[in-house]
Amino acid sequence: MKLFLDTGDVREVKAAAEWGVLDGVTTNPSLIAKSGRGFRETVLEICECVPGGAISAELVATDYDAMLKEALEIHSWHEQIVVKVPMTENGVRLTRTLSDRGVRTNVTLVFSVNQALLAAKAGATFISNFVGRVDDIGGDGMQAVRETVEMVESYGFDSEVLVASIRHPMHVVESLRCGAHIATMPFKIFQQLFHHPLSEAGLKRFLDDWNAAGLEIFSKAKV
Numbered sequence: 473m474k475l476f477l478d479t480g481d482v483r484e485v486k487a488a489a490e491w492g493v494l495d496g497v498t499t500n501p502s503l504i505a506k507s508g509r510g511f512r513e514t515v516l517e518i519c520e521c522v523p524g525g526a527i528s529a530e531l532v533a534t535d536y537d538a539m540l541k542e543a544l545e546i547h548s549w550h551e552q553i554v555v556k557v558p559m560t561e562n563g564v565r566l567t568r569t570l571s572d573r574g575v576r577t578n579v580t581l582v583f584s585v586n587q588a589l590l591a592a593k594a595g596a597t598f599i600s601n602f603v604g605r606v607d608d609i610g611g612d613g614m615q616a617v618r619e620t621v622e623m624v625e626s627y628g629f630d631s632e633v634l635v636a637s638i639r640h641p642m643h644v645v646e647s648l649r650c651g652a653h654i655a656t657m658p659f660k661i662f663q664q665l666f667h668h669p670l671s672e673a674g675l676k677r678f679l680d681d682w683n684a685a686g687l688e689i690f691s692k693a694k695v
């Protein structure tokens with residue numbers, strides 16, 4: 473499963489890229505607005521931080537013609553950019569147009585397998601299935617992910633299922649169990665994937681034992 477960072481903060485992307493396990497980045501209009509910086513400059517810097525990674529950048533128009541114009545503009549900025557399109561009638565129509573032109577798309581705000589089916593049929597590269605927002609209102613966000621992965625696989629669609637709106641590390645575990653292709657998460661949750669109390673306690677004990685024995689890795693140079 474690919475791991476994406478969900479952020480508009482270039483510093484977070486730089487830090488996560490150094491770990492060597494980052495496959496891409498998703499942004500959305502709220503995250504870009506929160507960054508306090510320009511859209512194009514932010515997305516381009518993110519592309520530089522993750523060479524070869526898929527970087528999703530979302531359009532904001534709702535009218536079809538305006539959406540197409542924005543999509544082509546965003547697409548022209550960098551080859552790594554995946555145009556993020558909302559799940560609406562115009563969004564699905566646009567996804568079909570972009571897919572026919574070889575432009576990669578990420579259909580966002582998908583909450584049901586029916587919506588995912590429309591995105592897959594339109595040729596979406598990624599289908600962003602939001603889980604946390606469903607859990608927030610007492611639903612089971614992972615249910616649509618399970619059904620979408622099954623639908624994509626049993627009907628042989630090329631789309632990859634991207635689990636979005638991740639709120640905690642268990643959402644990542646559940647994404648793996650569902651067979652999702654990608655999980656995108658905030659920086660803080662990405663960091664939490666590293667941690668286990670037994671890893672931390674284990675490392676402390678190893679180092680304490682080593683130091684107590686006065687051992688060294690590098691032999692002292694002879695004079």
Ligand code: E4P
Binds near residue numbers: 478500602636656
């Ligand atoms: C996905 O691409 C979205 O940017 C994101 O995961 C939304 O998450 P939220 O529900 O925490 O805003």
